[in-house]
Amino acid sequence: MQTYIAKRLLLIIPTLLGAAALVFVIMRVIPGDVALLIFGGDQAGHIDPKQLAAMRHRLGLDQPLIVQFGTWLWGVLRFDFGNSLWTGRPVVEELLVRLPLSLELALAATVVSVVIAIPFGMLAAVRQDTWVDYVIRVISIGGLAIPSFWVGILCILFLVIWFGWGPPLEFTPPWVDPWANFQQMVWPIVTVGYRYAAVTTRMTRSTLLEVLREDYIRTAWAKGQRERAIVFRHGLKNAMLPVITLIGTEFAFLIGGLVVTETVFTLNGVGRFVVDAVAHRDYPVVQALVFLIAFSFVIVNLLVDLTYAWFDPRIRYR
Amino acid sequence: MATNYALTHATATAELAPRLTVAEEVAKFVRTKPLGAAGAAIILAMMAVAGFAEPLAPYDPYRGDYGLQFARPSADHWFGTDEFGRDILSRIMYGARIALFVGFTASFAGCTLGGLLGVISAYYGERLMDILLAFPQLILALAIASILGPSVENVVIAISIPIIPRAARVVRATALSVKENVYVEAVSALGASRPRVILQHIVPNVMAPYIIILTAQLGGAILAEAALSYLGLGTAEPTPSWGLMLSGSAPSYAEKAPWIGLFPGIAISLGVFGFNLFGDSLRDALDPKLRGR
Numbered sequence: 001m002q003t004y005i006a007k008r009l010l011l012i013i014p015t016l017l018g019a020a021a022l023v024f025v026i027m028r029v030i031p032g033d034v035a036l037l038i039f040g041g042d043q044a045g046h047i048d049p050k051q052l053a054a055m056r057h058r059l060g061l062d063q064p065l066i067v068q069f070g071t072w073l074w075g076v077l078r079f080d081f082g083n084s085l086w087t088g089r090p091v092v093e094e095l096l097v098r099l100p101l102s103l104e105l106a107l108a109a110t111v112v113s114v115v116i117a118i119p120f121g122m123l124a125a126v127r128q129d130t131w132v133d134y135v136i137r138v139i140s141i142g143g144l145a146i147p148s149f150w151v152g153i154l155c156i157l158f159l160v161i162w163f164g165w166g167p168p169l170e171f172t173p174p175w176v177d178p179w180a181n182f183q184q185m186v187w188p189i190v191t192v193g194y195r196y197a198a199v200t201t202r203m204t205r206s207t208l209l210e211v212l213r214e215d216y217i218r219t220a221w222a223k224g225q226r227e228r229a230i231v232f233r234h235g236l237k238n239a240m241l242p243v244i245t246l247i248g249t250e251f252a253f254l255i256g257g258l259v260v261t262e263t264v265f266t267l268n269g270v271g272r273f274v275v276d277a278v279a280h281r282d283y284p285v286v287q288a289l290v291f292l293i294a295f296s297f298v299i300v301n302l303l304v305d306l307t308y309a310w311f312d313p314r315i316r317y318r
Numbered sequence: 319m320a321t322n323y324a325l326t327h328a329t330a331t332a333e334l335a336p337r338l339t340v341a342e343e344v345a346k347f348v349r350t351k352p353l354g355a356a357g358a359a360i361i362l363a364m365m366a367v368a369g370f371a372e373p374l375a376p377y378d379p380y381r382g383d384y385g386l387q388f389a390r391p392s393a394d395h396w397f398g399t400d401e402f403g404r405d406i407l408s409r410i411m412y413g414a415r416i417a418l419f420v421g422f423t424a425s426f427a428g429c430t431l432g433g434l435l436g437v438i439s440a441y442y443g444e445r446l447m448d449i450l451l452a453f454p455q456l457i458l459a460l461a462i463a464s465i466l467g468p469s470v471e472n473v474v475i476a477i478s479i480p481i482i483p484r485a486a487r488v489v490r491a492t493a494l495s496v497k498e499n500v501y502v503e504a505v506s507a508l509g510a511s512r513p514r515v516i517l518q519h520i521v522p523n524v525m526a527p528y529i530i531i532l533t534a535q536l537g538g539a540i541l542a543e544a545a546l547s548y549l550g551l552g553t554a555e556p557t558p559s560w561g562l563m564l565s566g567s568a569p570s571y572a573e574k575a576p577w578i579g580l581f582p583g584i585a586i587s588l589g590v591f592g593f594n595l596f597g598d599s600l601r602d603a604l605d606p607k608l609r610g611r
Binding site: 023026027134137138141142144145146147149150153154157160161202206259260263274275278279286 | 352353458460461462464537541544545548549561564573576579580583586587588589590591594595598601
């Protein structure tokens with residue numbers, strides 16, 4: 001087991017390096033120049049080329065790409081992601097301001113979705129092709145079909161019209177004022193949680209359906225076991241592996257992938273930060289964010305793989 | 319020792335099961351998969367609206383009328399008008415074209431390329447796909463969209479690239495098991511080249527997961543187009559795209575004219591809902607493990 005974990009931890013390095021290199025290249029390929037943008041963009045008229053060159057030099061953009069990449073990597077090793085080219089503040093500092101909000105949203109949405117998805121997915125599988133199954137499937141397919149930003153717009157629409165409530169501009173962390181935090185976060189959490197629950201419900205249903213057709217389930221029925229014991233003890237535990245994988249990967253992407261929800265609810269989270277950074281060609285910020293998301297993705301993946309052994313004792317890692 | 323048997327022509331007495339006509343096949347599908355049939359009906363309706371948008375749409379989707387800004391839904395304008403006085407129903411009808419075009423081309427391109435890569439990587443390792451999978455999908459699409467600039471074709475490219483690793487992973491899993499079949503070993507032993515083995519013997523046998531992932535990605539691609547357009551990186555004004563109709567004006571006029579944001583959202587949801595329902599039932603029908611008892 002220890003060897004396995006060590007091996008997996010070592011494998012993280014090439015994956016992260018690959019993702020870092022990819023985003024480094026993509027950001028450099030995008031037309032647009034941060035130095036030019038700082039001076040007011042392409043429409044700024046006459047910008048002194050000397051000033052522009054000085055700005056590029058100050059930002060370190062005049063060095064060869066490989067040197068820039070090396071400098072950046074060396075910084076990452078010391079947990080220094082550089083300064084934002086746009087605001088001049090350290091990237092780590094900028095991220096720490098936004099991370100609590102995104103983490104809270106991702107965690108709460110995951111909890112909401114798991115609490116909803118697993119019981120309903122089970123119910124749909126156990127009662128396949130009955131009206132219960134149809135209702136659950138229609139609601140869960142609806143969750144995939146309805147764009148989350150539209151649900152957000154509708155939420156705000158009703159809240160504004162009926163309660164005169166508008167989304168606040170400042171984020172209140174839960175440890176400062178839990179009630180204010182709840183009021184602010186409950187709708188985004190519901191919006192994201194519904195979509196996420198829909199995905200998980202479908203996965204639970206289809207994997208449980210597969211498992212319930214296995215021979216050992218038929219044996220359990222033949223032995224006269226009760227339905228509850230069969231579904232929970234023999235069915236669910238064996239059906240959980242793909243479901244856990246899905247929950248894990250979706251969670252990793254939730255941290256940075258909620259651009260649209262954050263835009264609708266004017267939340268100052270990591271997702272919006274990415275979009276702004278891409279628009280500003282703020283290389284260090286985009287690189288740090290992609291690195292962060294890829295890192296959480298591989299870590300979550302590793303944790304998911306390790307929980308497999310608990311769910312399925314046949315799995316032994318070497 | 320050879321023995322001569324008298325050859326007699328026996329006549330089978332059992333009657334053949336009558337061959338189902340197309341109408342009966344459809345009736346059977348509707349009976350056994352009612353949700354799938356509902357999905358197919360939605361898709362067909364959407365295609366019909368997209369195909370016959372010119373005769374069906376009551377107004378020109380591009381022409382504004384400043385005397386008719388924010389008109390409420392009425393007999394003249396069923397879904398009301400937007401901030402430029404353009405008829406929302408007509409824009410939704412033309413928007414179905416963009417949605418279907420982006421949905422079909424992006425998922426077809428992404429799944430086909432991904433499927434081929436999946437089959438090839440069943441032979442040659444998988445590290446590249448791991449890197450692409452660890453890469454946040456939306457950021458990839460955002461980056462590509464901002465490299466290429468807003469236009470319908472660029473949206474297709476931006477959406478199809480993140481589909482590639484997903485399709486590759488699914489197809490690869492099947493290809494790995496197909497590869498182990500004895501007939502593949504047999505053609506290899508007969509001296510068939512590797513490209514020939516892959517194209518003639520592996521590819522036809524991974525078509526089922528390919529079709530499943532293709533239909534699964536269709537709805538997702540339509541949603542992605544809406545999200546990109548909503549963020550201002552998809553199709554550009556004045557193209558009638560459903561996502562674009564929800565961006566900018568819809569939230570800011572939420573109190574004054576809620577219909578601007580309401581109907582395009584219903585259109586997106588209904589379209590994606592149709593594709594998902596159909597895809598789901600198709601998967602249930604094609605995957606023997608999921609068939610009803």
